[in-house]
Amino acid sequence: MGSVRWADQIIVLDSGSMDNTVAIAKEYTNEVYQTDWQGYGVQKERALSYATSDWVLNLDADEAVDEDLKQELLTAIKSNQADAYRIPIRMEFYGKTMQHSSSPKRHIRLFKRDGAHYSLDIVHEKIILPPHVRIHQLSCPIRHQSFRDVSHALYKMNRYSSYTAKIRLENKKTGSITKTLLGSIWMFIRCYFLQRGFLDGREGLVLALFNAQGTLARGLKQLYPDKEIQYLPQVMEEKPCSKHSN
Structure with a gap:
């Protein structure tokens, strides 16, 4: 979460972690909510319901934003040329960026909150946006520290x-x-x-x-x-x- 300290609002959902996850999260934000686990789609829809800002950046617990992506995100939001952005996700394994084994998939991770919601799938959930939204792509990847x-x-x-x-x-x-x-x-x-x-x-x-x-x-x-x-x-x-x- 340290990689997004610059965000206006940080929302964390915890679903029964047994370690000190909640205590660590509270060092970064007061908005830490504990819920039961019903799948990724339900969790993300719950988190989205707490958001109050115009734009939402969706990150999983093992993902991070570097300085280049931060600047690209802020520029995209300020330009207001699109309503949502696909962002490449690059896997890191044991500290090494996997340039080939895991080709960077692009997912919609930055989007305007108004009218957006998540499918309620247990896994492989999807963001559902209003019709006719403008979707662009960013070039800098999210760091996925998978394992x-x-x-x-x-x-x-x-x-x-x-x-x-x-x-x-x-x-x-x-x-x-x-x-x-x-x-x-x-x-x-x-x-x-x-x-x-x-x-x-x-x-x-x-x-x-x-x-x-x-x-x-x-x-x-x-x-x-x-x-x-x-x-x-x-x-x-x-x-x-x-x-x-x-």
Whole structure:
């Protein structure tokens, strides 16, 4: 949160963290709200409801804004040439920026608050804007510090594979051993070779393996659903989702 101290309003939602997350968040803002966990879409919609400024910047707990992006954000807001902006998101792994393994995806993260709301999906939520809004793109990326260490990477892989397996099961997609194995192999090939992850060195190889393992885990959880999937909101511990508005 230190990377957005300059924002007029910082809103943090915590959903049952067991560490000192709340205490740390309160060092940056008085607007720290504790809620139950019902999925990413619900959390972001809740956070948006607390925003009072005209513009909203949506950041997850593991994302940060550097000085270049800060200046680009402020310039975009001042220019008022658009109603929303897509921003590239660049992954960092063990302190190294992944230039190839994780190609920067662009998502709408800066937008005018009026008329905006989030879909209520458990995962892969979307910002829904009024019709005919002007959407432009920014060039400087959000820093996505995805994994603290290997244990954290495995934890997140297990969590997301449970989310996506649950969604697929709800959509009557049961999968198969063959599709699961081929999907895992294809994920590795795509990340390591097609996206040229090998140019990111050892970290590129490790990230490709993690992605392949996540695909494998998702497929197996579709084939062998368990209580973790059936009671996902109750068993998953989630870090806070934060919104920062200007």
